[in-house]
Amino acid sequence: MTRIDIPEGSLFGVANLPYGVFSAPGTEPRVGVRVGDSVVDLAVALGDDVFARPSLNAFMAQGYDRWVEVRSRITELVTGEVPDEAVFGVGDVRLHLPVEVADYVDFYASEHHASNLGRLFRPDAAPLMPNWKHLPVGYHGRAGTVVVSGTDIVRPCGQRKAPDEDAPTFGECRRLDIEAELGFLVGTPSPLGTPVSIADFPRRVFGAVLVNDWSARDIQAWEYVPLGPFLGKSFATSVSPWVVPLLALEAARVPTPAQDPEPLPYLTEREPWGLDVDLSVTWNGQEVSRPPYREMYWSPAQMLAHLTVNGASTRTGDLYASGTISGPEKDQRGAFIELTWGGREPVTVNGEARSFLLDGDEVVISATAPGTRGRIGFGEVRGRILPAR
Incomplete structure (x- = not known):
């Protein structure tokens, strides 16, 4: 023994x-x-x-x-x-990979991230779209390309059109990015036609993993109007191998930031399900960001309630992710498009000015949270970029 x-x-x-x-x-x-x-x-x-x-x-x-x-x-x-x-x-x-992923949904739950991208892409308009503070915005991803930490990521190819180009071209992604996120795994399924209430969240969701939602920003920018992300996101999503049980996160529960206007009744939380999780993003061994999950506007309980409010079913192994985690400070931004302000303000990584990912780059995302005895860890989600094929 x-x-x-x-x-x-x-x-x-x-x-x-x-x-x-x-x-x-x-x-x-x-x-x-x-x-x-x-x-x-x-x-x-x-x-x-x-x-x-x-x-x-x-x-x-x-x-x-x-x-x-x-x-x-x-x-x-x-x-x-x-x-x-x-x-x-x-x-x-x-x-x-710890689970057979049944479905994959990615949300857009950080007000800081959404506002930053709004300012980048729509500088003459309001940062947030009119619906953003009324519902957790999300899109349906591709479960078959969810991979475990340590899996190399092949640079994707697709159509891209720069603002100064007259027509699109086909080729390898030139603006490859990360998104540091937290993901949640459904354990207990729910039947078609039956919404999951916020109160049912802890009995439905088994645990949480770290997520890196790799993003081809140039491919995404050309394709996303009018139906949203597609090939710019579907080529790979990495998750950590360790699933932290929701039962272990009781000590990490905190209120979400103030939600104004007040959410509709099906999104109203009586008990807080924000989470005090601190992430770290390293780029080729150098820490470049520390995103705080406690700043997320929408909680995972609200995300699940919205995901199912139309009667959509859930299955054991469903993964839904938070979207990029970003805080109010520059060094708390969880995507390189934010961190480098669209590439116009490069960051220094090991003595080099960098904006988007180059072949051979490695990104590691780790996280910790308060536990009932000291801090607890999520491990890491790691990925290295290989050349396009």
């Missing part, structure tokens, strides 16, 4: 216990939980075949009461002794 050592100040103590899917040499992918610098094989440790699967979907579908029960069992287990054959060093395993 093994007693797991949790280093002092670890972001992965018993207040966190994030789930992931891992494989060790000679084993198939299966569900584990991270504890300190170890990964515990839950199929072996708990003797439950629901964890001997290559995704979290079957476990998530068992619902809220089961999530609470298993979390309690894991806490008891890892504070005692764990079977030797169930414990692996985190550096000795390979991490996989």
Whole structure:
């Protein structure tokens, strides 16, 4: 038997216990939980075949009461002794996409981000569109191109037309960008025709991951009118391998910023579901931004309520993301188009003036939040740019 050592100040103590899917040499992918610098094989440790699967979907579908029960069992287990054959060093395993993504929706929930882009693209008009403070704006993304952290990102190709060009051309993206986001995973599905209320949010959503919604800004700029993002977004979205349970985020709950005008009744929160999560964005090893999730105008509970208010169903494994997380300060902007003001104000990265991503660049997004005992971590979502094909 093994007693797991949790280093002092670890972001992965018993207040966190994030789930992931891992494989060790000679084993198939299966569900584990991270504890300190170890990964515990839950199929072996708990003797439950629901964890001997290559995704979290079957476990998530068992619902809220089961999530609470298993979390309690894991806490008891890892504070005692764990079977030797169930414990692996985190550096000795390979991490996989933690869920089979059923659907993917991306929101646009930061007032700072939306206002900055409004000022960039519509300098002579109001920064926000008239509907923005009445509903969480979003678009339907592509589930099949959601990839796990560490997956290389091939520079996309498509149509693009610069303002000084007479006609569009086809070629590789010239303004490749990131978006630092938080994503939420639906565990308990909802049937067609039945909206999910804000009060039901914690019983429906299993946990949260970090998201990098890679964005081809030149392709996006040419295509997005009138129907919104398409090829400029659909080529890749990266997520972190560890899923932080919503149950671990109770201590991180905060009110959203003041919402004015008051939202319609189906979007009115009686209990706060803003989250005090601090993100960090590094570009080729240098930190360039620290986006604060607590500044997000719309909460994840409001996003889910709006997503389903028309009767749209949800499925186990649905992923919906917050949209770019940005704060009021320049060094809190979660996309490079904002950080460099459309490329007109480059930032210095390792001694070079930079605006958008070049081949070979690597971006890492990490995050922490308050836990019941110290801070808890989300791990990281990492991606490196490869040349277009």
